[in-house]
Amino acid sequence: MAFTETSIPTTAPERPRKKGRGKVVITCAVTGSIHTPTMSPHLPITPDEIAEQAVAAAEAGASILHLHARDPETGRPTPDPDVFMRFLPRIKQQTDAVVNITTGGGQGMTVEDRMQAALRAQPEMCSLNMGSMNFALHPLAERYSDWKHDWEKPFLEGSKDFIFRNTFGDIERILKDLGEGCGTRFEFECYDVGHLYTLAHFVDKGLVKPPFFLQFIFGILGGIGPDPDNLTHMKSVADKLFGEDYRFSVLGGGRHQMGLATMGAVMGGNVRVGLEDNLSLGKGVLAPDNAAQVRHVRGLLEALSLEVATPAEAREMLALKGADAVAF
Numbered sequence: 001m002a003f004t005e006t007s008i009p010t011t012a013p014e015r016p017r018k019k020g021r022g023k024v025v026i027t028c029a030v031t032g033s034i035h036t037p038t039m040s041p042h043l044p045i046t047p048d049e050i051a052e053q054a055v056a057a058a059e060a061g062a063s064i065l066h067l068h069a070r071d072p073e074t075g076r077p078t079p080d081p082d083v084f085m086r087f088l089p090r091i092k093q094q095t096d097a098v099v100n101i102t103t104g105g106g107q108g109m110t111v112e113d114r115m116q117a118a119l120r121a122q123p124e125m126c127s128l129n130m131g132s133m134n135f136a137l138h139p140l141a142e143r144y145s146d147w148k149h150d151w152e153k154p155f156l157e158g159s160k161d162f163i164f165r166n167t168f169g170d171i172e173r174i175l176k177d178l179g180e181g182c183g184t185r186f187e188f189e190c191y192d193v194g195h196l197y198t199l200a201h202f203v204d205k206g207l208v209k210p211p212f213f214l215q216f217i218f219g220i221l222g223g224i225g226p227d228p229d230n231l232t233h234m235k236s237v238a239d240k241l242f243g244e245d246y247r248f249s250v251l252g253g254g255r256h257q258m259g260l261a262t263m264g265a266v267m268g269g270n271v272r273v274g275l276e277d278n279l280s281l282g283k284g285v286l287a288p289d290n291a292a293q294v295r296h297v298r299g300l301l302e303a304l305s306l307e308v309a310t311p312a313e314a315r316e317m318l319a320l321k322g323a324d325a326v327a328f
């Protein structure tokens with residue numbers, strides 16, 4: 001084809017304008033159900049420790065606090081709502097942060113167990129895992145020889161035969177009982193690409209309304225690996241499925257925490273840190289508390305000229321019901 005003067009465009013084609021990026025929401029996952037007391041003396045165990053570290057994380061810049069509970073004597077994960085109620089009111093009184101309660105619970109808990117605390121507390125947010133999967137922690141048991149508690153090593157080794165159950169029926173039940181029943185919105189935890197399509201199924205059924213808050217999780221043995229290419233792929237699939245109706249956050253397990261969080265933030269996402277996901281602050285250095293990780297990731301974000309969202313801004317971005325509408 002021969003080009004003539006009239007066939008050469010004199011101006012660039014007009015492209016659709018993208019929405020300006022918002023501020024970055026920092027979620028702090030304070031204790032979780034993966035790590036055990038032997039692994040770090042800084043892992044919060046008692047209600048006092050969980051409350052104190054949650055408040056400090058909020059003061060450091062976390063606008064969402066993702067919370068599990070532990071047996072105060074042994075440190076073993078517990079679904080007991082009475083234990084949750086020993087720290088939830090304190091956190092609400094001392095911070096303006098959004099409280100996000102787990103429905104993932106921990107190994108060995110039934111779905112009924114995992115929903116107990118959230119049903120009593122009726123929080124603004126809950127986590128919701130978007131598929132059943134192998135959730136393998138057993139390699140961690142090989143790293144330690146002296147254990148603080150008898151339950152720790154069998155708990156970790158038992159994950160070799162553990163399937164983390166999140167069936168379509170389970171997900172629908174949580175969406176109806178907590179979402180429709182309590183006005184709670186969700187952090188949709190996606191450990192693999194198929195989990196995005198599961199969420200799309202519930203969107204098509206009308207059980208989930210935008211805006212959606214997706215947590216891309218990398219580095220759990222049994223889920224998608226912590227490769228940068230996987231983050232770009234998850235983002236691409238989410239764009240295709242949900243368009244502009246969603247916001248995403250990035251969780252990198254272990255040593256991948258800060259690198260993937262930074263990459264996700266540059267891509268327009270939000271970030272999650274905390275001792276649930278990673279016990280370190282750098283190679284060979286245990287994080288002294290959750291707030292240290294929040295301060296570190298906040299410094300990375302600010303060095304990139306990204307602004308951190310306040311709790312009020314996070315509530316607006318995610319269409320939450322507000323702290324005055326919870327039951328604690």
